[in-house]
Amino acid sequence: VVATADALVEEIHFRRDWTGPEDLGWKALAVNVSDILAMGGEPFAALISVALPSATDPGWVEALYQGLAACAEEYDCALVGGDTVGSPERIFLNVALLGTAEPGRVRTRSGARPGDRVCVTGALGDSAAGLALLRAGSHAYPALLDAHRRPRPRRLAARALAAEPAVTAMMDLSDGIASDLRHIVTASGVGARLDAGALPLSTAARAAAADLGADPIEWALRGGEDYELLFTIRPEAVARLPRILAGTGVTATAVGEITAAGYLLVGPDGREEPLAPEAFAHFHA
């Protein structure tokens, strides 16, 4: 059994005017599904705790549960219980998710070794682009808004990667690769060098960044909420990735390598600088 939990607080993690209740329900469960899948597990049962102000519209709550149920159905897990309580002002939502995992397929953050390649699935920064569009009051680029509101965890890719012995560590990208890769580095007792120029960006994210005067690499590094897979793989297996991921509907991109020590970002100009998990890096602007 593997387990995870994620808490969402109104005004901190979501705003009711930016995210509808059905999308919120979907996302609250999906982010946990993503975490279980990235460990090599399969979700099976969710416990939903929700604290609601007494003035909450019952239709809003019903739509929240519709979103939860839609995600549960999509990922074959059951909503088995939880708790519903009152709250003075804000909505709180906690999802605890249980999954099963075959011991041989469990992937943690601690298996990365120097020489491994750092890879990600899909494109990075779409969710941050969607959030930036919402903040700007724009509803252009529906795919980016959708990436932010309704993330789709990479089930087939996670299964394929968890079955591959050359994959040494895996997690999902929730906070942005600059922060999440640090967890692998710390847990594995290694270093990493990330190549900013190699980060996979969607055409839509590049276009939205141009519209908003924003930096899409910054979105990819620190925007968060992509729910793509971040994994390390033995270098000799990188060439096999297209075969490993065949039929999963997703491709992977090598974006860096595991080193003995240090935590560095290589800019598009080849210059190296410390990779700050939180603060903004400006050299690529």
Next chain:
Amino acid sequence: VVATADALVEEIHFRRDWTGPEDLGWKALAVNVSDILAMGGEPFAALISVALPSATDPGWVEALYQGLAACAEEYDCALVGGDTVGSPERIFLNVALLGTAEPGRVRTRSGARPGDRVCVTGALGDSAAGLALLRAGSHAYPALLDAHRRPRPRRLAARALAAEPAVTAMMDLSDGIASDLRHIVTASGVGARLDAGALPLSTAARAAAADLGADPIEWALRGGEDYELLFTIRPEAVARLPRILAGTGVTATAVGEITAAGYLLVGPDGREEPLAPEAFAHFHA
């Protein structure tokens, strides 16, 4: 695997001036431990989600985790993860707890049959008495305050009862027997008759009720948070209860019986009235 979750919201479920952080941590985990034990399970892993305003004193948070850890140690489960996030105003605490249960020992709410006796462990109303004392600003009767602040789930009694085939349904008392027995009645498709005069009340609760001008039977019926065990048992096994519970440090009291239909309270005067789960009953005042 059995699982449960319980959410606590500041100002709704606790007040920081009435409950210290260590007691709050203990109680947040204990109420889930109680639920797992009452299903015939044994807790093994807890996920703690906590949302904290930025102004929260770090010492308060540390003490909260000390209380959680103390309860986890007492009941042999591990704090394996969870989530820590920000909150605009209130503290929000969710505990999701996993347990294991041998299939033959799982007890649910749906096994009660007409003729079964309704029984409870320990005394009822001590926690409500403790809360009433706190509300009145009284610190008399430390055992009652302790019952409210630091409930001690009935592990040995739950194990003994779950191993007894004559026990047909079991749950823990969290909301008060007037409300909780209703869950067994509904899930089992039966009725129940509860004998107000048989409810076990502690000497301390009776004395505190006299001091405060309160009704201790009301505390026992609807006060909640006793975390004693509520169970139904075949009538011929009631006489064996002292032997079944030998060595568990707790006794059980028969307080009613399962009927074909209806949900009734028998007053000390023998008069029957509908047993209201929530509203106040006044005939015994």
